[in-house]
Amino acid sequence: MISLDAFDLILFGGSGDLAMRKLLPALYFRHRDTADTAGWRIIGVGLEDLSRDAYIAAAQASCRKFVGAKNFDDAAWHAFAASLDYVPLNARSPADYGRLRDVVDRAPAATRVFYLATAPSLFACISENLGAAGLVTPDSRVVLEKPLGRDLASAERINAEVGAIFDEHQIYRIDHYLGKETVQNLIALRFGNALFEPLWSRASVRDVQITLAETVGVEGRGDFYDGTGALRDMVQNHLLQLLCIVAMEPPSSIDPDAMRDEKLKVLRALRPFTPADVATRTVRGQYRAGAINGQPVPGYLDEAGIPANSRTETFVALKAELNNWRWAGVPFYLRTGKRMQERLAEVVVNFRDVPHALFGSIAGDRVPNRLVIRLQPDESLQLHLMAKVPGDDMRLRPVALNLDFADTYSGRQWDAYERLLMDVIRGKLTLFMRRDELDAAWRWIEPVLDGWERDTSSPRPYTAGTWGPSASSSLLGRDGHEWRQDS
Ligand code: BG6
Numbered sequence: 001m002i003s004l005d006a007f008d009l010i011l012f013g014g015s016g017d018l019a020m021r022k023l024l025p026a027l028y029f030r031h032r033d034t035a036d037t038a039g040w041r042i043i044g045v046g047l048e049d050l051s052r053d054a055y056i057a058a059a060q061a062s063c064r065k066f067v068g069a070k071n072f073d074d075a076a077w078h079a080f081a082a083s084l085d086y087v088p089l090n091a092r093s094p095a096d097y098g099r100l101r102d103v104v105d106r107a108p109a110a111t112r113v114f115y116l117a118t119a120p121s122l123f124a125c126i127s128e129n130l131g132a133a134g135l136v137t138p139d140s141r142v143v144l145e146k147p148l149g150r151d152l153a154s155a156e157r158i159n160a161e162v163g164a165i166f167d168e169h170q171i172y173r174i175d176h177y178l179g180k181e182t183v184q185n186l187i188a189l190r191f192g193n194a195l196f197e198p199l200w201s202r203a204s205v206r207d208v209q210i211t212l213a214e215t216v217g218v219e220g221r222g223d224f225y226d227g228t229g230a231l232r233d234m235v236q237n238h239l240l241q242l243l244c245i246v247a248m249e250p251p252s253s254i255d256p257d258a259m260r261d262e263k264l265k266v267l268r269a270l271r272p273f274t275p276a277d278v279a280t281r282t283v284r285g286q287y288r289a290g291a292i293n294g295q296p297v298p299g300y301l302d303e304a305g306i307p308a309n310s311r312t313e314t315f316v317a318l319k320a321e322l323n324n325w326r327w328a329g330v331p332f333y334l335r336t337g338k339r340m341q342e343r344l345a346e347v348v349v350n351f352r353d354v355p356h357a358l359f360g361s362i363a364g365d366r367v368p369n370r371l372v373i374r375l376q377p378d379e380s381l382q383l384h385l386m387a388k389v390p391g392d393d394m395r396l397r398p399v400a401l402n403l404d405f406a407d408t409y410s411g412r413q414w415d416a417y418e419r420l421l422m423d424v425i426r427g428k429l430t431l432f433m434r435r436d437e438l439d440a441a442w443r444w445i446e447p448v449l450d451g452w453e454r455d456t457s458s459p460r461p462y463t464a465g466t467w468g469p470s471a472s473s474s475l476l477g478r479d480g481h482e483w484r485q486d487s
Contacts, residue, residue: 004040008043022415024042042083046088047088120154173438176416182379185381202326206351208333210347226306244437275454278451278452281475286459290464316336319331337462346373351369353366
């Protein structure tokens, strides 16, 4: 059990999808498992004119659904519900903030967190209205959900506007992938062990593959998704953050700025895309009707809220390279997609082959060593080695050393949002993006956005339930490589 100082968490978008599906269930779990919760106050804020009871009823239905029957406990729920409140508020109406201030002022806690689970177009206006209403104290924090902007210019504008009210150390730009247990484990693997570091460079690594594949489609978020696309939704943030953790130099401490300085260096070392690169080093796709786990699913253009002529990509594969001594010449292949064959998030580090084939052709198929760090659906670490097949002759075959975290550690794993919310409340910035990181990520992505905008062709079609368009395999094939699922 952990304890926490008293806090007020003011949740903008309090009755929205993210709050209901992720944030309130995460807070329920933390409340249930925390010794002293006397000082907890969670105030949902939203446009809907709900009473406190109606809000609590909606939150209860959603928590029951998303934490699962096994974890939902009536007594724990009632204790949690006692810390919930709701204030109807139009984020654009300065007058409404007085009502929020009255509720907060009833029993203000030292730590005040404003969580903006809203469209990014509201971030600046909410910050300004909070400032004008006198709600921002020196100990206040603001959490900004992604996507933060649509491009570099809009991200810079939002950051400047929010920055006029909150200091950088008060701003928590969230990327929930950084809160995932295996991402933390990747940091532990790299910097808590001496074993891999000597191998972790161009001298031993042939290529790195990072895949974030989902079987879900746009899940009723058609409007949002069609204006966003996979590059902004997944690559600019989640995939690049994972790449940073794989490729960064060891920081001198886990001090937030020490970690973030190293991640920034990686982002700045990314080889920029020229217009020609956009054609040869990126692939964008869009799913057509197909089947997932044997169930037919519609194509993207037939999903609710999607215009029939949409050119929004639901799949991206690209080849990144880093202009630095450690990684020069090592391709980092990144891929993400909706409606893919499996739900899978993994980092694959393919090592170079042995320099001389000692066992020759009798040895069977040789597969270079490979480290697979699996984030989803199960969390595991596999090291693929060559070993001798028992028997007379010297035949080799690949075997895997497998560390399955579910087997190794019993008990429920924290959801990423549980960890990140607790970090915000405790004032730990390490797992949140700094403004310059975000700018660098947008700066690198922008030529791809521009190149695709200029290119009038449609994204490459792929059948739902596959690993994406064939051009994704060709992207690696040209370098003599294959995605792990193809090999
Ligand atoms: C979100 C994206 O950031 O991440 C969603 O907006 C995506 O489109 C989700 O489905 C994936 O997260 P997870 O944790 O389910 O892999």
